[in-house]
Amino acid sequence: MRIAQVAPLAESVPPKFYGGTERVVSWLTEELVRQGHEVTLFASGDSETSATLVPCCPRGLRLAGVRDHLATHLVMLSKVMRASADFDIIHFHVDLLQHPLFNRIRHKTITTMHGRLDLPDNMPIYKAFPRMPLVSISNHQRLPMPAFINWVDTIPHGLPESLCRFNPHGGDYLAFLGRICRDKRPDRAIEIAKRTGIPLKIAAKVDPADTDYFEQVIRPMLDHPLIEFIGEIDDQQKGAFLGNARALLFPIDWPEPFGLVMIEAMSVGTPVIAWRAGSVPEIITEGVSGFMVSSIDEGVAAVEKSLTLDRALVRQAFEQRFTVEKMTNAYVSAYTRQLALTSDASLPQRVGALAAI
Template identity: 35%
Template structure:
């Protein structure tokens, strides 16, 4: 079986810091390679993989203001599609644009839908619904107008997030600094709970950061560490008393939630989107509906067995389980030919 993995080129694969789509594409590529699959990763040429790397874009466009994202995406996607007959299957982690090539090539196209940035893009997914295959990353993120071949949860390499049985006395917000992610809510929760809050993540909305986050950063009770890399991420997650995830939108998955539980760190999350699939309420964290319930949950963190968080994450969100899921999907698609 020869598989092409089409990764995003906003960031390197795997990302140096932020880049959840690229991280999942990397874990899958390495996992398939370890299973003996002939896999080629199409990504930026500075990407790192043990499999075969192909690319025409040298620098991720999010890191280079001189790069036109649309031009880069066009060159990147077409580079794979013009070589499509070399592969038995193309696995798309690049959203809806590659679908527009699907009727022009003979190689089956599988798309992992990492969420819908807008309801407007559904028109594209619907157009190619019958001729391609879709995987959802949670049952909560499915759209009723589309057909799905499976749900495959995003997987994490457990070696990247070692278990930490002895946390420190701080809460962590880890993710994009954006209204959707609830950074301001995390600040309010931690303040009212009387806990130190550490914030780490990419500033995606400058106005929101300046108005709702920055005024509260005092380097005593609220710290902002910037957009941190893998080594700092695993330490911050592992040493945290809990991860605060007060999302203000229906999140498709939430990679940091799984990463946190791998470290043994429970998650307090607003019960939206996929959170009820990721978190076992009262066992690996708490599903809450507002700030007040989140504050109460902070007081109940002593009830959580951190080892149980680790076991749950390994059972549900391991790289190995994700690879198993996708190999099963690949076999189903190829058996139709």
């Protein structure tokens, strides 16, 4: 199958540090190549892939200091459009811009919705182009969308089984991994650590938009002997960081579409203690891979109970549901269903447009 993967340009593929969507795109792309598909990746020039890379900017825009990403993404989409006849399927991982540009050939596209879908300002685009084929990453993510949206499937994220080494023992600290912002509620994690008397290590980035929140709310809470702020870490550091933890705290306060860090923790055998919100009930198996809570008190109790969980069963829950092979096979099935639609469509002849990019 000739497949185009169209990644966001904020980070490289895979990202150097934080970047959930770009990380998933990398895992999917590499597994598709391994399975024998002909894959082209549209991404930043500092991306690393075994697919054919079409660079759409020199490096990931966030680390390059580019604040407004609109123009660069439009240039990338123009490259994809010029090469569209070279592909059986074009798989978008950007949420909005491709809808008007690719509506005419929507039958050969799929868009994975990686973000939240409850923002009213974005709703006009979905209402104007309701037949664009979309994939959700959790069933909860779909709830705010109109009933007439063309959902192709719900496909949970998956990561390579060998990415992070299973740790059967864990450690003596709690972990918070991701991003410092109000939605992620690191303040809840800090409070739980203080009340349990167990150290908390925070490995997280601070975006410019969240600097005020960090300085005014979180930084004053870091002045405590139990709390250690590490900052942003990369994939090589992540396995040990999660594997050596007693539990991952995921104290979100928003409709999380998926929560990649939960399955990253599960992959190393570390239980997850998460607020019951968004996709969490679809990821966590209560009392097996972790606990779902609704308050600080429940979170404190869950930390105490986390030692009763079998870390081998936590890892097993990951292997049964959230591997890159399972994710990729689900996408290949979705591509195949779309190809069945294109077989009756009047498609332009292949003209070797990719070579002209």
